[in-house]
Amino acid sequence: MRVLVGAFALEANTFAPGATTVDDFRAQVWRVGAEIGPDALGVRSELAAAWRLLADAGHEVVPSLAAWSAPRRPLAADALAEVVRLVTEPCDGSIDGAYLMLHGSAVAHGDDDPEGTLLTALRARLGPGRPIAISLDCHAHLTPAMVAAADVVTAYRTCPHVDTERTGAEAARLLDAALAGRIRPVVALASRPMITPPEHHDDRREPLRSLMAHCAELEAEEGLLAAGLLMVQPWIDVPGLSWKAVVTADGDDRRARRAAEDLIERAWQAREAFLPPPGPSVGEALGAALADRPPVVLADAGDATNGGAVGDSTELLRAALGLSDPERRILLSVVAPPAARVAHAAGEGAHVELTVGTGDPDAYNARTPLTGVVLRAFDGTFAYTHPANAGYRASTGAAALVRCGAVDVVVHARSVGVIDPALYEALGADPAAYAVVQAKSHVSHRAGFAHVSERTIVAATGGPTTADLTRLAYARRPRPLFPFDQIR
Numbered sequence: 001m002r003v004l005v006g007a008f009a010l011e012a013n014t015f016a017p018g019a020t021t022v023d024d025f026r027a028q029v030w031r032v033g034a035e036i037g038p039d040a041l042g043v044r045s046e047l048a049a050a051w052r053l054l055a056d057a058g059h060e061v062v063p064s065l066a067a068w069s070a071p072r073r074p075l076a077a078d079a080l081a082e083v084v085r086l087v088t089e090p091c092d093g094s095i096d097g098a099y100l101m102l103h104g105s106a107v108a109h110g111d112d113d114p115e116g117t118l119l120t121a122l123r124a125r126l127g128p129g130r131p132i133a134i135s136l137d138c139h140a141h142l143t144p145a146m147v148a149a150a151d152v153v154t155a156y157r158t159c160p161h162v163d164t165e166r167t168g169a170e171a172a173r174l175l176d177a178a179l180a181g182r183i184r185p186v187v188a189l190a191s192r193p194m195i196t197p198p199e200h201h202d203d204r205r206e207p208l209r210s211l212m213a214h215c216a217e218l219e220a221e222e223g224l225l226a227a228g229l230l231m232v233q234p235w236i237d238v239p240g241l242s243w244k245a246v247v248t249a250d251g252d253d254r255r256a257r258r259a260a261e262d263l264i265e266r267a268w269q270a271r272e273a274f275l276p277p278p279g280p281s282v283g284e285a286l287g288a289a290l291a292d293r294p295p296v297v298l299a300d301a302g303d304a305t306n307g308g309a310v311g312d313s314t315e316l317l318r319a320a321l322g323l324s325d326p327e328r329r330i331l332l333s334v335v336a337p338p339a340a341r342v343a344h345a346a347g348e349g350a351h352v353e354l355t356v357g358t359g360d361p362d363a364y365n366a367r368t369p370l371t372g373v374v375l376r377a378f379d380g381t382f383a384y385t386h387p388a389n390a391g392y393r394a395s396t397g398a399a400a401l402v403r404c405g406a407v408d409v410v411v412h413a414r415s416v417g418v419i420d421p422a423l424y425e426a427l428g429a430d431p432a433a434y435a436v437v438q439a440k441s442h443v444s445h446r447a448g449f450a451h452v453s454e455r456t457i458v459a460a461t462g463g464p465t466t467a468d469l470t471r472l473a474y475a476r477r478p479r480p481l482f483p484f485d486q487i488r
């Protein structure tokens with residue numbers, strides 16, 4: 001049979017200003033039709049695993065679009081239209097079924113549910129009776145529209161996400177069975193009014209370990225095909241935002257619904273355990289880091305670019321400026337396009353006077369003057385060294401490493417991940433030579449910087465990915481919602 005395959009992955013953050021454009025995707029992964037091979041998103045991706053399984057089962061794989069972005073600001077409306085057009089383009093009446101690798105928590109300007117819009121359009125073009133299987137990140141915001149259009153839903157069961165292949169292969173295996181008429185999949189969704197920051201989204205620890213193990217137990221039951229627990233990315237201010245459980249069953253709606261309710265109720269009962277205690281302020285974290293044996297990785301939780309923050313926080317920079325001990329240097333980064341272009345154009349050795357940050361004086365990204373010497377200018381791409389990001393590249397745009405007293409700052413134009421030292425190394429800085437190195441994540445840096453230092457401190461900074469969700473101005477989220485409201 002002819003099976004359409006595609007991928008669309010964007011974890012949006014609605015607290016980050018601006019829009020993610022097709023150009024932003026092109027700077028990461030954006031391939032169309034015949035440009036796509038099974039490994040377009042890496043050899044261990046869901047797409048690769050699903051593609052191989054479908055091909056091995058004898059199906060003709062028809063690639064549509066492979067679009068992947070690191071977490072970012074919401075999608076531009078015209079970019080969503082282009083995604084929908086390209087994914088559905090191969091539907092000429094000859095397609096028997098479809099598999100899509102989705103992250104599942106995109107938001108677009110003017111559309112709270114891009115994946116729902118995409119799947120609804122795909123269903124309309126395919127027609128009824130042609131199965132659609134999707135695989136999701138367990139931080140997906142799964143919506144009723146997505147469930148209405150999809151016949152099979154699978155999701156990661158690990159966090160950090162290391163079961164990408166299992167997730168893609170499971171979706172493809174069930175799609176193959178549905179195409180052959182061996183199963184008649186139905187999908188049910190259940191939710192509870194809770195969102196939580198990602199610190200305790202770790203399946204190697206309780207309570208998530210037991211919850212994810214229960215997904216596998218459900219799948220082992222006769223008649224249940226796939227079960228997923230979705231902790232949702234919390235930094236999207238949309239109606240319906242909450243933890244969800246999704247179960248695919250063979251022909252039995254009520255069975256699927258009962259299993260999904262059972263799963264989400266277990267998570268609901270454990271909700272308090274997913275709220276981490278408040279971390280140290282940026283000043284406390286910097287003081288502790290400087291007092292420890294170097295190097296220490298200081299994670300800026302509020303400016304986590306792998307959660308969709310821009311990377312433009314000046315909180316740590318402002319705390320560090322004025323420190324002048326050349327034996328205890330601090331390495332950090334800030335996204336500031338105009339300043340990056342000025343420093344890059346000035347070139348190595350030049351003395352520059354810059355302004356980074358665009359916010360008010362009390363904002364996480366408060367406007368901050370920066371005077372120093374350009375140590376290195378760079379405008380290119382680098383490859384992440386983080387074990388979970390192998391194969392992904394990022395481009396800095398105009399960038400410069402600027403020395404300002406004891407602080408070395410990478411000022412760069414484009415948002416990139418700082419879950420490993422690859423950005424700093426691209427600018428010629430050796431993180432091991434510093435007393436303190438900034439990371440921009442809640443959890444991922446532990447793996448990405450492990451070879452630099454095991455000593456890490458997570459600072460409770462502000463910004464679009466703050467761990468203290470009550471600091472963010474949600475306007476459209478459901479009410480009541482844990483942890484904002486106490487719910488019995």
Ligand SMILES: [Zn+2]
Pocket residue numbers: 137138139161
């Ligand atoms: Zn995730």
